[in-house]
Amino acid sequence: MQFAGQGAYGRSVTATASSLRARVHASLHFTDPSDAGRRWRALHLAVLGIGIFSVVILSMDGILPDLRIVLRYTIWAVAVVFFLEYVLRLWVAPEAARYGESSPAMARLRWAVSLPGLVGLLATVPVIMWLAGYRIVGSDAASIFCVLWILKLGLHAPALGTLAHVISNERAPIASVLILFFILLVIAATGAHLLERDQQPAAFGSLPSALWWAVVTLTTTGYGDVVPLTADGRMVGSVLMISGITVLAIMTGVLATGFAQEERRREYLRVWEQVARVPIFTSLGVVTLSEIVGKLRTRYYPSRITVVRRGDPGDSMFFISSGEVEVRLPAGGSVQLGEGAFFGEMALLERQPRSATVATTRPTTLLVLYASDFYEIASHIPALAEAVENEAKRRRNENVGRILGETNR
Ligand code: CMP
Numbered sequence: 001m002q003f004a005g006q007g008a009y010g011r012s013v014t015a016t017a018s019s020l021r022a023r024v025h026a027s028l029h030f031t032d033p034s035d036a037g038r039r040w041r042a043l044h045l046a047v048l049g050i051g052i053f054s055v056v057i058l059s060m061d062g063i064l065p066d067l068r069i070v071l072r073y074t075i076w077a078v079a080v081v082f083f084l085e086y087v088l089r090l091w092v093a094p095e096a097a098r099y100g101e102s103s104p105a106m107a108r109l110r111w112a113v114s115l116p117g118l119v120g121l122l123a124t125v126p127v128i129m130w131l132a133g134y135r136i137v138g139s140d141a142a143s144i145f146c147v148l149w150i151l152k153l154g155l156h157a158p159a160l161g162t163l164a165h166v167i168s169n170e171r172a173p174i175a176s177v178l179i180l181f182f183i184l185l186v187i188a189a190t191g192a193h194l195l196e197r198d199q200q201p202a203a204f205g206s207l208p209s210a211l212w213w214a215v216v217t218l219t220t221t222g223y224g225d226v227v228p229l230t231a232d233g234r235m236v237g238s239v240l241m242i243s244g245i246t247v248l249a250i251m252t253g254v255l256a257t258g259f260a261q262e263e264r265r266r267e268y269l270r271v272w273e274q275v276a277r278v279p280i281f282t283s284l285g286v287v288t289l290s291e292i293v294g295k296l297r298t299r300y301y302p303s304r305i306t307v308v309r310r311g312d313p314g315d316s317m318f319f320i321s322s323g324e325v326e327v328r329l330p331a332g333g334s335v336q337l338g339e340g341a342f343f344g345e346m347a348l349l350e351r352q353p354r355s356a357t358v359a360t361t362r363p364t365t366l367l368v369l370y371a372s373d374f375y376e377i378a379s380h381i382p383a384l385a386e387a388v389e390n391e392a393k394r395r396r397n398e399n400v401g402r403i404l405g406e407t408n409r
Contacts, residue, residue, distance in 0.1 A: 024088065025095035030155055034363060035302070041156065044085075048152055051078030055146040075142055076126075082149070083127040086120045116155055122148045162266070166258035173254045181218065181247050188240040189214040195233040200226075204233075218244040271296045274321035274367055279340050280387055281319075288381055295373040301360045307344075310357045314347025316370045317388075323364025328357045331402035336361065345388045346395065348374050355399065 027036040054074040057063065063071075090108050093099065099107035111117045126145055154160050167174065189210040196204035203226040204210045213226040217240045228237045271293045275281050281289060298321070301307060307318065307325065319342045327335045327343060337343055337358075347354050348371050369377070378385035 021092050022095050025092035028085075028089060028092060031158055044152075045156065047078055047081050048149060051075060051082075051149050052146055054078070055142045055149075058142050075145060078149070079124075079126040079130075079145065082120070082123040082152070086124045089117075089120055119151045119155060123152055162259065162262050166255060166262050169262065170254055170258040174251070177247060177251045177254060180250075184240065184243050184247065185211065185214045185218055188218065188236055188243075191236040192228055192233055195230050195236065196228050199229050204228075214240065217241055218247070220244045220248065267298065268293060270298050271367060274298055274365060275319075277321050277339055278319045278342070278367065280342065280384065284381070284384065292369075292377060292381075292384075295377065296367040296369055299366045299368055301364045301366060303360055303362045303364075306357060306359045307366065308347075308354045308356075308358045310354050312354045314344060314352075314354050314371070316368050317342060317344035317348055317374055318358075319367040319369070321365040321367055323366075324361045325358050325364060326361050328359070329402060330356055330399055331406050333402070342388070342391075345374075346392050349389060349392050355396075 023036075026032055027034065027040050029037060030041060032038075032040075051074070054071045058068065058071045058075070090112065093111035094102070094104040094107040096107065096111065099110055102110060112121065125148055126141075189207055192213060193204050193207055193210040196210070202209070203213065209226075213228075215221075216223050216226070217237055220241065222241075228234050275289065275293055275296065281292065284292070296319070301323070308314070310328070310330065320337060320339055322339055324336055324338045325343065327337060329335060343358050344354070346352070378388070
């Protein structure tokens with residue numbers, strides 16, 4: 001009995017620790033949409049801002065000795081916070097889905113050598129050095145903290161990961177633009193070197209110095225420290241300036257298109273994941289489903305947000321991928337709709353204003369289908385249209401029944 005009791009106790013402690021760890025892990029995630037996640041992000045940014053601001057002020061000459069002491073303490077407080085954050089993140093690392101098959105120790109090691117792990121480790125350098133007995137002081141040392149900490153700001157920008165994907169996906173056009181850039185650079189530098197070297201031997205006497213002028217001109221930076229003086233040299237410069245604008249415009253176009261494509265691809269994958277939770281879609285074939293997925297958009301709503309308001313025009317319908325909404329019925333009372341249900345179809349089918357107000361009761365993920373896409377899908381997927389119409393009919397009858405019930409009372 002004693003062993004059983006201990007076992008049960010031990011298990012419950014482990015389960016509590018694990019659920020606590022899971023909760024901490026979810027909140028520490030920089031994209032967590034929950035209130036706890038938002039609060040943590042705001043706190044993290046505030047600590048980062050205070051740390052960097054203190055370092056910047058400390059680097060200035062002539063600040064009061066008292067202020068200097070306060071700034072030093074602040075910088076150390078920030079360093080300790082980042083150290084504790086690192087330890088916490090190391091502890092929760094086994095909760096990450098991508099380390100699911102690893103042991104806790106291996107999961108922690110894999111996180112420690114990942115990019116966020118290394119950035120976190122760099123931010124702890126001041127405390128680690130202090131613990132190791134190195135007393136680093138002075139504003140130069142503080143400026144190094146500034147560089148180490150500013151890297152943490154990158155963790156707040158998930159789009160940086162997207163940028164890496166975009167560069168990888170678009171490497172062929174990016175390489176072509178860079179090659180074009182290089183060709184123009186070398187031709188212009190050689191031309192300017194031949195045309196200008198007699199007049200300006202210091203600036204154009206060698207190809208490397210002419211290359212400096214070509215880079216400054218082609219990138220449209222134009223410091224103006226070196227300028228061609230001969231008429232032919234200026235012609236070369238003019239062509240180079242126009243080419244520079246063109247090359248930069250092409251590069252911007254490549255990156256912008258890449259970003260848009262990557263965002264569409266991610267949204268498509270996000271929707272695929274969510275669609276599996278909506279029963280009305282699961283019976284459809286892959287081809288039909290992929291067509292619908294391309295038209296759905298995911299939207300995250302916090303708790304107690306009105307999604308549609310009674311009397312408003314309807315331009316879309318919604319499928320609940322996770323969470324719950326409350327439909328405030330026209331006759332009074334309300335109905336809860338959970339994961340897998342849909343709403344907002346009546347306004348589209350009847351081409352009437354919204355029949356009820358619908359609000360979230362907890363954080364909810366919705367898949368939005370716009371009216372034009374709904375009509376198009378309904379016209380060539382009769383099974384889906386019929387299921388939606390039947391449910392709309394049932395709801396309409398229910399509402400009419402309730403209204404009649406209310407008036408007869
Ligand atoms: P719509 O009229 O476009 O906007 C409000 C939505 O609330 C409506 O579509 C339905 O999807 C939903 N709704 C209305 N009445 C009911 C009901 N009785 N049960 C469940 N949902 C309803």
